[in-house]
Amino acid sequence: MLAVLSRRFEAICREMTNGILRASRSAVIKNARDFSVGILTHDHRLISVEDGLPIHITALDLTTRAVDTLFDDTAEGDAYLNNCPYLGATHHADLDVIVPVFVDGRIMFWALARCHHADMGAPLPTTYLPNAATIYEEGLHFPCVRVEERYISKADIVRIGLTKIRASKIWHGDYQAQLGACRIGEQRLKDLVARHGAGLIENFIEDWMTYGERRTKAAIASLPAGKWSYQTKHDPVPGVAEQGIPVRVTVSVDPEAGEITVDARDNIDCVPGGLNLSEATATASCRIGVFVNLDPTIPHNEGSARCINVLLRDGCVVGRPAYPVGTSVATTNVNDRLINAVACCFAQMGAPHGIAEGGAMMASGMAVVSGVDPLRGDRAYVNQLFVGYSGGPGIHGHDGWLTYNDADTCGMLMLDSIEVDEGMYPILVEQRGVAPDTMGHGRWDGAPAMTGVYGPLAAEMTAIYCSDGDGTPARGVLGGLDGAASRNWKRHADGRWVEMPSFHTEICQPGEALRFVAGGGGGYGDPREREPARVVETVNRGWLSPARAETVYAVKLRRSEDGLDHLLDEAATARLRASTGR
C-alpha cells in the first residue's frame, strides 16, 4: 500500500504540474517549466514532490506554515498568495498559491503551486536585481495574502498585481494556471480520502515519513564518519561585493546515528545587494547538497529531511537575512555556490564519493529580456530566456548531465524551444548548441557548456543578466579539471564582438546580438584514467578537439580509412599513458 499510495500522491502532483504547463502563458513557465507543486500535511510536513525543481521544493515546510501563523480563520475555499522571503518564500519572483484541503471540516493537506514570474513589478524589468540592497528596491511582495474566499476571487487583491506588474495579462494568466492546479489538487486529494478513508491515509503518511527516514539513515550509514569542509566563491559584483563572496561549509557525518550536519554559519554577513539567501533557499540548499550525494531513489519528504541538521546564522549571506535585506537573487548565484560547497564536501571523502562542482550559471543565455514588440501590435514583453545552460558536474561512474543549468535546479528545467520564444517575442536565436572543449576534463568529464547567439528582430531589446562563473569556474575534484569559465559578448552593427561585463544591463538594437558561453561542469578524477573509447567518442561527436585528447587525456587518435572519423590508436595511447605514469 505504501508504494501504491505514494505513487497516487505523485500522480496528483503530476496532474497539477501538467495543468500549469499547459494552461500558463509566459515562456518561463510553459516553455522552461520554472515552477513546482507540492503537497504537505496539515502540520506542514512535505509528502510528495519528485518532479519539481529542487530549490523550490526542498524547504516547502517553511512556506505553508506562514498561513497558520498569520490566520486563525482559514476556511474551505480559501487561497493564499505568498512570495515574501521573510514568510517562508524563496524570493520575490517565485509566487506561491497555497490552498487548504479540508476533509470533514478540518485541514488535512495543503496544496501548493510555486511559479517563477519573470516580472513581479520591480523597478527594472527583471527577476534578478543584484544591487537591490533592501526589499524596497525589489518587486511587489504579497506577504501571505488571502486571494480567494469560498472559491471566489478577491478582485481588489488581484488588482494590485494587475496594476504593478508589467505585461500583467500574462502574469494574470499564469496566476490562474497556478490556482487551477491547486484546485485540481484539492479535488483529487479529497477524492483520494473519500475512497480510502482518512484513517488509512493518515497511517500511510506516518509510514511514508518513517520510510523516507529509514532509507536516508541507511544511505548515511554507508558513508565514512568524519568532518569535511569545502570552500568556493561567487564572482565579484561591482558595488555589492568587490572581492566576491566566499562560501564555506562543513559537513559532519555520523553514520551510526544516520545523521548529517551541514554547518553554513562560518560565512560573511549579508551583502548590500540582492545576492543574500532567504531562509527557505539556504535551508533547501544545504539539504540539496546532501541529497545529490545519496541514493536518488530515496523519497525526498519530511522523513528524509529530518536526517539533515542545517545550521544557519542570523544576518549571514547564506543564512537567515535580517529584514529588510534584499534577497532578489536568492535562488541562483550565491545559492548555487552554497549547494556546490555542500555537495563537494563529500568528494573530500575520496572516490567513489562526492561530485564535482556544477557549472556556474546565469550567463546571458538566461537573461531577462524586455521591450515593446512592433511585430505584434506594440505589446510590451518581459521574459526570462532559458536558451543555454551550464554543464553538470562529473560524478563517479558518469559524465556530467548536459542540460544541467545549475545546482538549484539539478537539470529539472526544460530548455526553451526556440520556436516558442521567437513566436512570442520579437527575438531571433541565430545559434544554440554545445560549446566544444568547455567541459572540466576528468576520468568522468563534467558536461560541456552550451553557447548561443540571439538578438532583437525588431525594435530595441533590453537584456539583464547576472553571470556568475566568469571569474571562478566550476572546480573539478579528485584530480578532475575545472570547467571552462562563462563569458558574454555583444556583436555591434558593424560585426565587431566586444566582451561584456558579468553583471550587466545591455540594450540591443536590431542587427546587434548577444553571445554567451555558459559554464562547463567540473571533472571527477584524473583525465588520464578516462577510458580511451569514451575520449574517442567525445571527439567524434564534436565536443572535444583531437589536440586536447592527447594533451589532457593522453589518448592518441588516428583517422579512419575514409578520413571521416577518429579512431583510437591503442598502441600509441598505451605508450603515452605509460610514459606519463598511468
Place this chain on the structure above:
Amino acid sequence: MVRFNVCIDIGGTFTDCVVSDADGRLEIFKVPTTPERFEQGFMDALSQAAKHYSLALPDFLRSCERIVHGTTVSTNALVEGKTVATGFLCNKGHPDILTLREAPRKRCFDFRLDYPTPYVPRQLTAEVGGRIDALGNEYEPLAETDVRAAVERLRRRGVQAIAVCFLWSIVCPTHEVRAREIIREMWPDVPVTLSHELNPIPREYRRAISTAIDASLQPIVSAYTGALCGALAENGFNIDHFLVATCTGGMMPPDAIVAKPIFSVMSGPTLAPVAAQNLATEPDVVVVDMGGTTFDVAAIRDGRLIVSIEAMIGDDMLGIPKVDVRSVGAGGGSIAWADVAGMIRVGPRSAGARPGPACYGLGGEHPTVTDANVLLGLIDPGNFLGGRMRLDRGAAVSAVEALGRTLGLKTIDTALAIHTTSNHNMIAAIEDITVMEGINPRESFLVVGGGAVGCHIGAIARELGITRFMVPRFAAGLSAFGGLISTIKWERATTLFTTADDFALDAVNAALEGMRHEGAAFLERAGLRPDAQRYEQVFFGRYEFQSWEIEVPFETADGLLRVADIEHLTAAFHRLHERKYGVKDEEDRVEFVTWKVRAFGIVEQPLKDGGGVKTVHAVAPEGQRTIFLDGFDRPVEANLHDAEKIRPGGVVEGPAVIADETTTIVIHPESIATADARGNLIVALD
C-alpha cells in the same frame, strides 16, 4: 461474393489472423512470425484461413471484404536499433536540436546516469545556411551550396534516408522544399522526409525527432508494405481494401503508410485497447497483451482511449500523438538470467520467434518464461498450438536446470522463480500506466490478451487486488480481433488561426468542407457505403498567450458553421478549460488554432448479442494435472478443461487449467471462471 473480413496482426513471435464470416462467426489462426520475410508469415496465416474454409487462397482473398493489418515491423526496428542510417539537415547554428531535446526528463537530485545519445549522431547531422523567422519572412536565403555539400558528405557516410527540419518551416516551407529539390537532383533514390509535411507543429525538437524517425523507417516500411501488397495483389486481392492500423488509433491505406511510415509505429498493439473497448462495458479498463517478446499495457478511461502527445520511444519523444500503449520486454520468450549479485532477472532480452524458447527445439539454449511454464505444468507440451507444434520438455528442463545451478536453486524452484519474477515485471508495467493516468488498478476491469498471458494473469490479478478480469474468446489474437471489429478511422487537421472577435467563417468552412470530402473519399476507397460513414469535428483552442491547445468537439447541422455557432464554440472552450485545468476566464480572448475532421466507417459487428447469460452450469473436467503456482508452497492438483467444450454459462472453479489451440488459462484456487454469451471467460477472484 464477399463473405469474410480479416485482420492480421504480426507480432514479434506469432502472426495472428482473425476472420469473421458472413454469419458473424469468428475463427483465429496463428502461425510463427517470419522476421526475415514478414510477408511469408502474413500469407501463411491467410493460407491457413483459406484452408479452414476449404477455399483456394485466391478464392478466399476474392471473398474478403477488407483486410486490416497491425504490424510490429517499425516498432521492432526502433527498439532493436535496426532503422537505417539517416542524415539530418538542420539550420546553421542549430546542430544539437536532437541532442538537447527540450532537456530530457530525469529523476530529481539524480546525477548517477548518462546523458542520452541523440537519435541521429552529430556526424550525420549537417548544418545549412538560411533562416525563416517566426512570421514566415526570409531572414537569410537558403545556402544551396551548403545543401549540396551536405548531401555529398551524407552519401559518403552511407546514409539511406535524409530528414530535413528547418526552423519555422511550418510557417514558410520554401527552404525545406528547395532542399528536397536539390537532394532529388543529386540523389534521386534517397528517401526524404520534410518536417512541415510530416508533422506541422511548432516546437522544433518534437517536429525534428518525428521527421528523423520517419526518415529512418522509410526504406524498411516501404519494402515491407510493397512486399505485402505485391503478395496480396498477386493472389487477386484489391489493394484498396487493405488498411494498416496506425499509432493514433486510426487506419491508413498502404500508400499513405509508405509516405509517412512513422504512423505505423506500435500499429498492432494499439488495436488491443480497441478490442477491449468493444468487449468491456466498464468505464475504466486496463488492457494487457503478453506476446512472445513484449508485454503491452494500455488503459481506457471513461470509455475513451488515452492518446498521448508525449509518447516516448527509448530516449526520445515520438513527436506525434500515439495511443498510450506501453511496452516492456516481458513476454513468453523473455530470457531468464542471473545478475552479478546472483539475483534472478527476466528479460528484456527475448528469444524471439527464432530460436525461440528452449522447448521449441529450434536451438534455443537460454531458459525462457515459456520453458518455466512447461516445467510448472501450466503448458502441456503435447498440445501447443493444437498439437501442431510439439514442445521439447527435456530441452526446457536442461535450460532451467543450468540457470538453477548458477543460482543454487532446485530446478522446479528456479522455474517458479522465473515465473514469479516475470509476473512482477508485468505488475510494475501495469502500475506504471494506471498510476500515470490516475486509474486505480483495484477498481478497474482487466481485459487480457496474448497466447502466453493465461498462465500468468491469475497471479497478477491477485497481486494487484483486481477482483474481476476477462480472458476474451480470442485472447490469443486480441489485437487482430480489435482490428476486425474496430471502426475504420481517418483524420485530417488544418491549421487556421482565428478569434471570436474576427472569425474567419468562410475560410473555416472551406477547410471543414475540404477535409470532409477527403474523408469521404478515403472511406469510399476502403469500401464503406455512405450509410456507414460518420463524421466528427473538433477545434483546438487556447487563451491568448497560451501555447498548448485543448481539443473541443463541436456539432453542426450540415458540417458547416454559422455566425450563431461562434458563441457556442467559445462557451464550449471555457467549459472544457475549467474541467481540465480548474479555471476559466470568460473575459479572455479565445484563439481557434487548428480544425480537425475525423471520418469513421462503421463495420458490421460479427456478434451483436450481449455478454450476459441467464443460467449457469458447472462444466465437468476432462482430467487432472499437477501444477505449481506463484504464491503456493506446494503443488496443486488442477482440473483440466477443453476451452472448446465450455458453452455460454459454463462455470469452472479453480484450481483448473483451460486449454485450447492458441492459449492456456490457469484458474487459481478460490477463483471462478464463467463463460459469457460470446465465449469470453469472466474470472472472479474471492
